[in-house]
Amino acid sequence: METKQSPYTSKVKLSHPKFKELSLLADFKVGVDNVIFSVDTAQNRLLALLVMRQEEPHLGQWSLPGTLVRHGESLEDAAYRILAEKIRVNNLYLEQLYTFGGPGRDPREDPDSYGVRYLSVSYFALVRYEEAELIADGVSGIAWYPINQVPQLAFDHNQILGYGHQRLRNKLEYSPVAFDVLPDVFTLSDLYQLYTTVLGENFSDYSNFRTRLLKLGFLSDTGVKVSRGAGRPATLYQFNEEAFAPFKNRPLVFI
Amino acid sequence: METKQSPYTSKVKLSHPKFKELSLLADFKVGVDNVIFSVDTAQNRLLALLVMRQEEPHLGQWSLPGTLVRHGESLEDAAYRILAEKIRVNNLYLEQLYTFGGPGRDPREDPDSYGVRYLSVSYFALVRYEEAELIADGVSGIAWYPINQVPQLAFDHNQILGYGHQRLRNKLEYSPVAFDVLPDVFTLSDLYQLYTTVLGENFSDYSNFRTRLLKLGFLSDTGVKVSRGAGRPATLYQFNEEAFAPFKNRPLVFI
DNA sequence: ACAAAAGTGTTTTTTATACACCCATGC
DNA sequence: GCATGGGTGTATAAAAAACACTTTTGT
Numbered sequence: 001m002e003t004k005q006s007p008y009t010s011k012v013k014l015s016h017p018k019f020k021e022l023s024l025l026a027d028f029k030v031g032v033d034n035v036i037f038s039v040d041t042a043q044n045r046l047l048a049l050l051v052m053r054q055e056e057p058h059l060g061q062w063s064l065p066g067t068l069v070r071h072g073e074s075l076e077d078a079a080y081r082i083l084a085e086k087i088r089v090n091n092l093y094l095e096q097l098y099t100f101g102g103p104g105r106d107p108r109e110d111p112d113s114y115g116v117r118y119l120s121v122s123y124f125a126l127v128r129y130e131e132a133e134l135i136a137d138g139v140s141g142i143a144w145y146p147i148n149q150v151p152q153l154a155f156d157h158n159q160i161l162g163y164g165h166q167r168l169r170n171k172l173e174y175s176p177v178a179f180d181v182l183p184d185v186f187t188l189s190d191l192y193q194l195y196t197t198v199l200g201e202n203f204s205d206y207s208n209f210r211t212r213l214l215k216l217g218f219l220s221d222t223g224v225k226v227s228r229g230a231g232r233p234a235t236l237y238q239f240n241e242e243a244f245a246p247f248k249n250r251p252l253v254f255i
Numbered sequence: 256m257e258t259k260q261s262p263y264t265s266k267v268k269l270s271h272p273k274f275k276e277l278s279l280l281a282d283f284k285v286g287v288d289n290v291i292f293s294v295d296t297a298q299n300r301l302l303a304l305l306v307m308r309q310e311e312p313h314l315g316q317w318s319l320p321g322t323l324v325r326h327g328e329s330l331e332d333a334a335y336r337i338l339a340e341k342i343r344v345n346n347l348y349l350e351q352l353y354t355f356g357g358p359g360r361d362p363r364e365d366p367d368s369y370g371v372r373y374l375s376v377s378y379f380a381l382v383r384y385e386e387a388e389l390i391a392d393g394v395s396g397i398a399w400y401p402i403n404q405v406p407q408l409a410f411d412h413n414q415i416l417g418y419g420h421q422r423l424r425n426k427l428e429y430s431p432v433a434f435d436v437l438p439d440v441f442t443l444s445d446l447y448q449l450y451t452t453v454l455g456e457n458f459s460d461y462s463n464f465r466t467r468l469l470k471l472g473f474l475s476d477t478g479v480k481v482s483r484g485a486g487r488p489a490t491l492y493q494f495n496e497e498a499f500a501p502f503k504n505r506p507l508v509f510i
Numbered sequence: 511a512c513a514a515a516a517g518t519g520t521t522t523t524t525t526a527t528a529c530a531c532c533c534a535t536g537c
Numbered sequence: 538g539c540a541t542g543g544g545t546g547t548a549t550a551a552a553a554a555a556c557a558c559t560t561t562t563g564t
Contacts, residue, residue, distance in 0.1 A: 024325040028283040030356065030374060069372075070279040074357040099354040099376050101285065102329040117324075119285060119374075121354050189516075208554065210517075231515025232561035444543075463527065465544075486542030487534040 026103075031120045032078040033066035033157065035097060035164030036087070038129040038144060039181045041190045044197055045146045046168075047129065048161060050153070051086060052141030057107040058154035062141075064161065066120070079123040086142060088133040093126040093180035098163055105156050122160045124167050126180040172198055173255050176218075176247075179239035185222055187234035188213065195255065203255040213254075218243040281358075286375045287333040288321035288412065290352060290419030291342070293384040293399060294436045296445045299452050300401045301423075302384065303416060305408070306341060307396030312362040313409035317396075319416065321375070334378040341397060343388040348381040348435035353418055360411050377415045379422050381435040427453055428509060431473075431502075434494035440477055442489035443468065450509070468509075473499040 036049040050062045067082045069075060079094060099121045103109065106118035134142050145151075147165060152158065171177045178194055191213070192206050204212070213219060219237040227233040291304035305317045322337045324330060334349060354376045358364065361373030389397050400406075402420060407413065426432045433449055446468070447461050459467070468474060474492040482488040 025284060025323045026326045026328070027371075028285050028324075028374070029280060030283050030285075030372075068280045069283075069356070071281045071372075072358050073281070075354065075374075096353060098351060099330065101324070101376065103327050116282075117285075117326075119283070119330075121356065187516085204554070205556085207517080207519095207556080211519095212553090227515095227562065229515085230513070230563045232517075234516060442543085459527070460529085462529080462544080462546095466546095467526090482535065484542085485536045485540070487544075489543060 026117045027115075028101075028117045028119050030069045030075070031066050031118060032069060032075055032082065033064040033120050033122045033160055034079055034082055034125050035064060035122060035161055036083070036125040036127060037164070037168055037181065038127050038132060039194055039197070040129050040144075041182065041186070041193065044193050046197055047144040048147055048150060048164075049086065049134075050143055050145050050150070053154055054140050061154040062145075062151050063154035064122075064157045065142075075121050076123075079125075083125060086135055087127065088135060089127045090131050091128050091180060091184075093177060095124050097122040097124040097167060098160070100156055100160060120155070120160070122164070124164050126168075126177055128181060128183055130183050169198055174252060176239065176244060176254070178254070185224070185236040185238050187226065187236060188219075189234060191237075199255065209255075216247070216252075218247070281372045282370075283356075283372045283374050285324040285330070286321050286373060287324060287330055287337065288319040288375050288377045288415060289334055289337055289380050290319060290377060290416055291338070291380040291382060292402075292419070292423055292436065293382050293387060294449055294452070295384050295399075296437065296441070296448065299448050301452055302399040303402055303405060303419075304341065304389075305398055305400050305405070308409055309395050316409040317400075317406050318409035319377075319412045320397075330376050331378075334380075338380060341390055342382065343390060344382045345386050346383050346435060346439075348432060350379050352377040352379040352422060353415070355411055355415060375410070375415070377419070379419050381423075381432055383436060383438055385438050424453060431494065431499060431509075433509070440479070440491040440493050442481065442491060443474075444489060446492075471502070473502070 034049075038047045038049070039045065040047055049065060051065045053059055053061050053063050065082050065086045067078055067085075069078045073081070075096070076094070083089075083092070083094075099119065101117070101119035103117060105120070109115055109117055129144070134144075136142055150158070150161060153161065168177070172195060178191060182190055182194060188210050189206065192209050195203065195209070203209070218240045220240045220243070222236045222238050224236045225233040226236055289304075293302045293304070294300065295302055304320060306320045308314055308316050308318050320337050320341045322333055322340075324333045328336070330351070331349070338344075338347070338349070354374065356372070356374040358372060360375070364370055364372055384399070389399075391397055405413070405416060408416065423432070427450065433446060437445055437449060443465050444461065447464050450458065450464070458464070473495045475495045475498070477491045477493050479491045480488040481491055
């Protein structure tokens, strides 16, 4: 309290070279950018949600859905807010991804680096493609992009997206995030396809994958069968939260 | 460019209720706080580096070594800067930990939440206890604290430290970070002790741990033996970066 | 009837786990 | 010589990997 200076005093002092130290601290606006993933099980594609920027800078360029943090709003609140503005979902997985804050990552920053800085706290989200309803307001572009067809994005968003993609690969291997992108009920080959599209082919074959997952015991047979074209109809399974509980916080390999 | 408004114009408009939207964005100072871990192999203790705060708020309380980010400085630069101010090290592991940015986490924020917000980007660092020389400037307190004897810290630093501790546990299991806290040369029981102190006793016994790590082939026998009191002298090993290369980016369980 | 996709079973190899035992040193 | 910690070996259980084979559907 005692050491606090009035804004006036500090402003006067800022101009004096001797007190340049006091002016060294950067001022920031904090943005939250969401990497939102989904999978189209029908077409076997990993999708990322992109929006067309409606304002400068980078007007008209595709970007991650983001927003600047408001007064009294937590980072996570901001992440949920943009998400809710862009998409209606029942199921949602969300966690913080990484913070990108180097100088010069936003063209709104002063070239001499003494203006306001823009920092981005990114979040990683998973939604179910079938349940996710995009909110198109007519003017703003919004679309699911297959991960390998993503165009050049605004700011450093390609880098952020790449970072999110890596996180997804990691999480798939040791946590049950797959069930946050798959529909509520799914076949074992849906699950297997998801793993191959995200992770590549370098893991156990379908037969072994299948036996292992069923032995773990947290997939419930719904009794319902579904037929997709030729071939034997597949059983629909459901992720069983309670049956999974004992595995929580325990290392568990899915691949 | 066209949509940009002069600071003057926006300032005038801010007072008008109709344009309250424009004033919704929070202004931030960004701090970087380091969770710095080390192990005292002699006493078998996991240590965290704490510093005594020299200014308000929380003057005189222990805290994580931190700083506010300066103009033109990246987050990582800031993390390295505080580290270099507090400690001299040869070996250093550093990675971003998490960003804590909820409103009200710093008492310098205005109670009405319309003043500047304080956000903390935390970094996770590992140093070698024997090589790390603390920089004591006479006035400021600085000390290694055993992780289970950490006092109440300033701000939300206990939470940040806890988060860092969790990260350490996770990383120990699947990455070679152990060799960033251990001395350059170490015995296999040093390594085993480290794992037990950080992870608890719930993993393979010394004999099996030993065989597995040697079989992996990235520990080089230095030929040197060291005797510590009674018992057979132990072989000193060294982590071999090149021999470890094939395991990089590959899932690998150490426990 | 046959291709296609789902699902089962069997064999082999590798890895984990438990634990008994030998080795080199200080006191 | 014996306690102490370091180091080796072996036997068993479990899990991973490879792959052959059966079942049920659409056409």
